[in-house]
Amino acid sequence: xxxxTQSTGGVFxxxxxxxxxxxxxxxxxxxxxxxxxxxxxxxxxxxRKYKHSLLFQHIPLFLQNPDEEKxxxxxxxxxxxxxxxxxxxxGISKIFCGxxxxxxGG
Numbered sequence: 001x002x003x004x005t006q007s008t009g010g011v012f013x014x015x016x017x018x019x020x021x022x023x024x025x026x027x028x029x030x031x032x033x034x035x036x037x038x039x040x041x042x043x044x045x046x047x048r049k050y051k052h053s054l055l056f057q058h059i060p061l062f063l064q065n066p067d068e069e070k071x072x073x074x075x076x077x078x079x080x081x082x083x084x085x086x087x088x089x090x091g092i093s094k095i096f097c098g099x100x101x102x103x104x105g106g
Contacts, residue, residue: 005041010051014041018057018097021079042090053092060097073100 004015017034024031045053061080062068070076075083087095 012045012050012053014055016055016057018059021075022059045090055087055092055095057097059099063100
């Protein structure tokens, strides 16, 4: 699993492989392992009271608002609700992501 955490200067960062939420068909054991790992990291974020707890992942939970429909660039609605609650409960204050390739200028 491509995941990691780092803390520095009161900031706790979690790096998550969001591709497993999109399709873990060929790696179900890695998806389960990551979910267990993520729960441990979120508990750390919750218990240590860092000044900031941040999450980095490729696929965004949503593009414009949490109630939008599922498209190629975001999570499905039931998973999105679950993850938003999980992150909020752990005190994650910012989620940084990519995947939306239509925002480049030139």
